[in-house]
Amino acid sequence: MYARLLRDPRFAKLLAGQSISELGSAVTQIALPTIAVLVLHAGPFELGILIALQRIPFPILALFVGVWIDRLPRRRVMIVADVLRAAALAAVPISYGAGFLGLPLLYAVSLTTGVLTIFFDLAYLSYVPELVDRERLSDANATLQMSLSVASLAGPGLGGLLIQAVGAARAVGIDSASFVLSFLGLVWMGPDKVRAERRQSPGMLKELSEGLGHVFAHPLLRTLVITLGCVILFGHVLEPNLYPFVYTDLHLSPATLGWILSAEGAGAVVGAYFSPRIMGRVSAGWILAVTGLLSGAAFIIVSFAGAGPTILILGGALIFNGLLDPIHNVTQWSLRQLLTPDHLQGRMNSIFRTVYWGAWPLGNLVGGYLGSVFGPRQSIFLGGLLFGSLSLIFLLGPLRKASLTVPAGEPKIETV
Numbered sequence: 001m002y003a004r005l006l007r008d009p010r011f012a013k014l015l016a017g018q019s020i021s022e023l024g025s026a027v028t029q030i031a032l033p034t035i036a037v038l039v040l041h042a043g044p045f046e047l048g049i050l051i052a053l054q055r056i057p058f059p060i061l062a063l064f065v066g067v068w069i070d071r072l073p074r075r076r077v078m079i080v081a082d083v084l085r086a087a088a089l090a091a092v093p094i095s096y097g098a099g100f101l102g103l104p105l106l107y108a109v110s111l112t113t114g115v116l117t118i119f120f121d122l123a124y125l126s127y128v129p130e131l132v133d134r135e136r137l138s139d140a141n142a143t144l145q146m147s148l149s150v151a152s153l154a155g156p157g158l159g160g161l162l163i164q165a166v167g168a169a170r171a172v173g174i175d176s177a178s179f180v181l182s183f184l185g186l187v188w189m190g191p192d193k194v195r196a197e198r199r200q201s202p203g204m205l206k207e208l209s210e211g212l213g214h215v216f217a218h219p220l221l222r223t224l225v226i227t228l229g230c231v232i233l234f235g236h237v238l239e240p241n242l243y244p245f246v247y248t249d250l251h252l253s254p255a256t257l258g259w260i261l262s263a264e265g266a267g268a269v270v271g272a273y274f275s276p277r278i279m280g281r282v283s284a285g286w287i288l289a290v291t292g293l294l295s296g297a298a299f300i301i302v303s304f305a306g307a308g309p310t311i312l313i314l315g316g317a318l319i320f321n322g323l324l325d326p327i328h329n330v331t332q333w334s335l336r337q338l339l340t341p342d343h344l345q346g347r348m349n350s351i352f353r354t355v356y357w358g359a360w361p362l363g364n365l366v367g368g369y370l371g372s373v374f375g376p377r378q379s380i381f382l383g384g385l386l387f388g389s390l391s392l393i394f395l396l397g398p399l400r401k402a403s404l405t406v407p408a409g410e411p412k413i414e415t416v
Contacts, residue, residue: 296388
C-alpha cells in the first residue's frame with residue numbers, strides 16, 4: 001500500500017520535504033509557547049492570543065486565497081510560502097540575539113506565518129489529488145499524516161532538548177532552516193503535469209460562489225463542514241492552558257514536556273498507519289464521532305494530572321489522543337477531496353479551512369479567557385467535556401452512513 005506510493009519519485013520528494021518541514025514546526029510548537037511563558041512571563045490569555053494569531057487569518061482570507069489557488073500553479077505557491085515563512089521565523093532568534101525580543105514581535109511572527117500558511121496549506125491539500133490517482137488518495141493522505149505524526153514524535157523531544165541546550169529562541173531557527181529544505185524538495189520535484197486549461201475567469205465573486213455552491217449543495221460536504229464548525233471550537237480550549245498547567249501547576253521542565261509530546265506523536269504514527277484500514281470498514285460519521293468522543297475523554301484525563309502519578313496520567317492521555325487525531329484528520333480530508341473535482345479543490349479546501357481554522361483561534365481565545373478566570377486545570381476539563389459530547393453530532397446526519405470505500409475508477413463516495 002505505502003510502498004507503491006513511495007516508488008513514485010514526485011510523491012516521495014514531496015513527502016521528504018514536508019517531513020523535514022513538519023519536524024522543524026514541531027520544534028517551534030513547543031519553543032514559541034515556552035518563550036512566551038518562561039522568557040516573557042505570559043499568562044494563559046496572552047498565550048491564547050499568540051496561538052490564535054496563527055489561525056485568525058483563515059476566516060478573513062481563506063475563501064479568496066482558495067480562488068487564487070485554483071487559478072495558480074499550486075506547487076509554485078508552496079515554494080514561495082516556504083521561503084517567506086523561513087524568513088519570518090528567522091526574526092525570532094535574530095531579535096533575541098539583538099536584545100529586543102518581546103510579545104509584540106512574537107505576535108507579528110505568528111500572524112505572518114499564519115497568513116503564509118493559508119497559501120501553503122490550501123495549495124498543499126489541493127495538490128495531493130492532482131499528484132496521485134483518486135483510488136490512492138486515502139493512502140496518500142495517510143502517508144502524509146504519518147509523516148506529520150513522526151514529526152510530532154521526534155519534534156517535541158528534540159525541541160525540549162534544544163530549548164535546554166541553546167534556548168527557545170534559537171530553537172525556532174531550526175524551523176526556519178526546515179522551511180528552506182522543504183523549498184528545495186519542492187523545487188527538486190521538477191515540472192508538474194499539464195493541468196486542464198482553465199476557462200477565462202468569470203471574476204472572484206462568481207468563482208467563490210461556485211465553490212460555496214459545490215460544498216453547501218452536497219449533503220455530505222454540507223453536513224461535514226457545519227458539524228466541524230460546531231465541535232472544533234472546544235477542541236482547542238486545551239492549547240493555551242496546557243503550557244501554564246504543565247509548567248506552573250505540575251512543575252515539569254520543557255524537556256519533560258517535550259518527551260511527553262513526543263510520546264503523543266508515537267501514538268499518532270500508529271493511528272495514521274491504521275487509518276486507511278479503519279476507513280475501509282467503518283463509515284465516516286462513526287469514525288468522526290467516536291474519535292471526537294474519546295479525544296474529549298482524553299482531555300478530561302489530562303486535567304487530573306497531578307492528582308496521581310503525573311507523568312503516567314498526562315502521558316497516557318496525550319498518547320491516546322495522538323492515536324485518535326490522525327484517524328479523524330485522514331477521514332475528513334479524504335472524504336472531502338474525493339467528493340470534489342480537481343478544479344474546485346482550492347475553493348472547497350478554503351471553505352473548510354475558513355470554518356475549521358476560524359473556530360480554532362476562537363477556541364484558543366475562549367480557552368485563554370477561561371484559563372485566566374477559572375484556572376488551566378478546570379478549563380481543560382470543561383473543553384474536553386464539551387468537545388467529546390458535541391462530537392456525537394456527526395451521527396445525526398448523512399455522514400453516519402457515508403462509506404469511504406471508493407470503487408476503482410469512481411471519483412466519488414458512495415453512501416450505503
